[in-house]
Amino acid sequence: MRLLLLLCLMFFTQGVIAQDDLLKLLGKDTTLSRKVNGTFKSTHLINLQSNETVFKKSLDFFISHRFGAIGKSSNATSTYHNLWGFDEVSDIRIAFEYGITDRFTTGFSRSKYKENWELLGKYRLLEQTIDNRIPVSVTFFGNLALSTYQDLRVRFDQPSKKAEAERRLSYVTQLIISKKFSTRLSIALHPTFIHHNFVFPPDESNAYALGIGGRLKMTHTISVVMDYVYNFGELRKPGNDNGYYNPLGAGIEIETGGHVFSIMFTNAYALIENEFITSTVDTWRKGGIRFSFNISRNFILSKSAKKKV
Amino acid sequence: MRKIILILITFIGLQGDKVNAQSIYLATGGNGSFFSATNVENIDAKTNSLTSVFNTATEEIAFTVPLRTFKFKSSLMEEHFNEKYVESEKYPNATFKGKINETIDWTKEGTYDITSTGIMNLHGVDQMRTEKGKATVKEGKIIIDCTFNVKLTDYKIEVPKLVMSNIAPDLDIKVNCTYTPYKKVAK
Numbered sequence: 001m002r003l004l005l006l007l008c009l010m011f012f013t014q015g016v017i018a019q020d021d022l023l024k025l026l027g028k029d030t031t032l033s034r035k036v037n038g039t040f041k042s043t044h045l046i047n048l049q050s051n052e053t054v055f056k057k058s059l060d061f062f063i064s065h066r067f068g069a070i071g072k073s074s075n076a077t078s079t080y081h082n083l084w085g086f087d088e089v090s091d092i093r094i095a096f097e098y099g100i101t102d103r104f105t106t107g108f109s110r111s112k113y114k115e116n117w118e119l120l121g122k123y124r125l126l127e128q129t130i131d132n133r134i135p136v137s138v139t140f141f142g143n144l145a146l147s148t149y150q151d152l153r154v155r156f157d158q159p160s161k162k163a164e165a166e167r168r169l170s171y172v173t174q175l176i177i178s179k180k181f182s183t184r185l186s187i188a189l190h191p192t193f194i195h196h197n198f199v200f201p202p203d204e205s206n207a208y209a210l211g212i213g214g215r216l217k218m219t220h221t222i223s224v225v226m227d228y229v230y231n232f233g234e235l236r237k238p239g240n241d242n243g244y245y246n247p248l249g250a251g252i253e254i255e256t257g258g259h260v261f262s263i264m265f266t267n268a269y270a271l272i273e274n275e276f277i278t279s280t281v282d283t284w285r286k287g288g289i290r291f292s293f294n295i296s297r298n299f300i301l302s303k304s305a306k307k308k309v
Numbered sequence: 310m311r312k313i314i315l316i317l318i319t320f321i322g323l324q325g326d327k328v329n330a331q332s333i334y335l336a337t338g339g340n341g342s343f344f345s346a347t348n349v350e351n352i353d354a355k356t357n358s359l360t361s362v363f364n365t366a367t368e369e370i371a372f373t374v375p376l377r378t379f380k381f382k383s384s385l386m387e388e389h390f391n392e393k394y395v396e397s398e399k400y401p402n403a404t405f406k407g408k409i410n411e412t413i414d415w416t417k418e419g420t421y422d423i424t425s426t427g428i429m430n431l432h433g434v435d436q437m438r439t440e441k442g443k444a445t446v447k448e449g450k451i452i453i454d455c456t457f458n459v460k461l462t463d464y465k466i467e468v469p470k471l472v473m474s475n476i477a478p479d480l481d482i483k484v485n486c487t488y489t490p491y492k493k494v495a496k
Contacts (some may be wrong), residue, residue: 031358031375031401038392055384102384130398183398220393221469257389257472300383
């Protein structure tokens with residue numbers, strides 16, 4: 001009799017479908033094959049670009065400002081007279097970047113250092129997925145910069161206007177390989193090739209470099225960001241004492257929904273890749289550090305998106 | 310005694326049969342949306358990836374929605390929603406598991422006011438809730454509509470002070486699911 005009752009109970013428990021089973025009927029999470037969001041908060045780390053592009057039909061207005069060196073730079077030493085570099089401007093860059101698609105961004109910028117007018121393009125070749133089927137994101141970055149700087153050496157042999165304009169061009173080609181290891185930690189590697197159409201000896205037209213950068217989130221809005229670029233080639237090799245140094249930057253990034261503010265310190269003088277990678281002549285050791293900030297503001301230009309609300 | 314057991318077995322047998330074959334209803338591609346209204350801006354997001362299972366015999370009901378499927382008017386908002394607020398990498402789904410409080414003949418066509426009590430899980434926080442809704446039985450289908458309010462602090466979703474004026478402290482949520490009988494119970 002007891003056995004029968006037991007059997008009966010077993011039947012009963014089988015008949016009732018538990019709530020957890022109800023949810024199990026719903027199947028697997030299909031969103032895991034989606035791409036990872038927010039490897040970095042903005043299109044830049046400190047000096048280097050990040051893998052992030054501007055979303056479709058959005059405009060990113062990006063302002064960078066770099067003050068003078070805090071301590072000893074290649075041509076001056078800061079004191080209280082210039083408030084340790086605060087009264088000086090190393091470089092200012094204003095950029096407009098527009099997302100043609102979510103993967104493809106074009107942009108335009110002007111920076112003070114060597115009067116560079118830049119056209120840039122960024123394309124996401126690969127996007128890391130949540131399930132790590134694609135383990136890394138790879139973004140291509142390329143630019144073309146025209147320097148209108150009044151440097152007589154460019155005209156030393158009285159070239160034609162066309163030849164002179166060509167001399168003033170430089171190009172950057174860069175792959176940005178990045179991985180979001182966790183919600184907090186993202187790392188990026190930047191193999192870079194820079195070509196200047198015209199350089200002054202002993203410099204060479206072609207320069208190769210490898211950048212490395214990363215972000216560590218402290219809270220949802222505040223992150224610590226760092227980057228460093230290593231230059232290959234004898235001229236800029238650390239310790240060769242040719243007056244060149246590798247740019248290193250560190251700072252804090254604050255994201256406030258549409259705005260991203262970054263405040264940082266770096267030994268780089270210029271703001272665009274064409275210049276800061278190859279033309280950094282100050283070192284952290286002597287106080288050739290500059291206070292610098294970036295402000296990024298995102299505007300949504302799509303009309304249909306506005307109408308929906 | 311034997312008689313009782315026999316009756317019990319027959320009853321359970323029938324019940325079991327009913328549960329397995331006819332009483333389970335499934336809704337896929339259900340609609341969900343939320344709305345946050347402030348003086349500064351309105352934020353709304355929609356998904357049509359909500360799934361739900363409803364057992365008419367026991368009146369147990371379960372909902373789940375992958376938070377990543379919510380679409381916003383701007384991709385940047387979508388990124389912030391996933392990254393900063395619901396943390397969808399850690400807590401990918403919002404779920405509700407509960408029971409309909411009213412006893413309703415789910416085979417009879419009509420519209421019924423219902424309430425459901427159960428546990429809602431969002432952002433890793435479980436909260437016991439009772440929500441009102443409307444159920445319509447029509448042509449062998451069941452449609453459930455439900456509107457409710459979620460207070461962000463109840464689910465430990467923090468809004469930074471800087472953007473507090475842009476995001477409402479509580480969200481209006483709408484759910485709409487159409488259920489059809491679930492054919493096979495996988496064993």
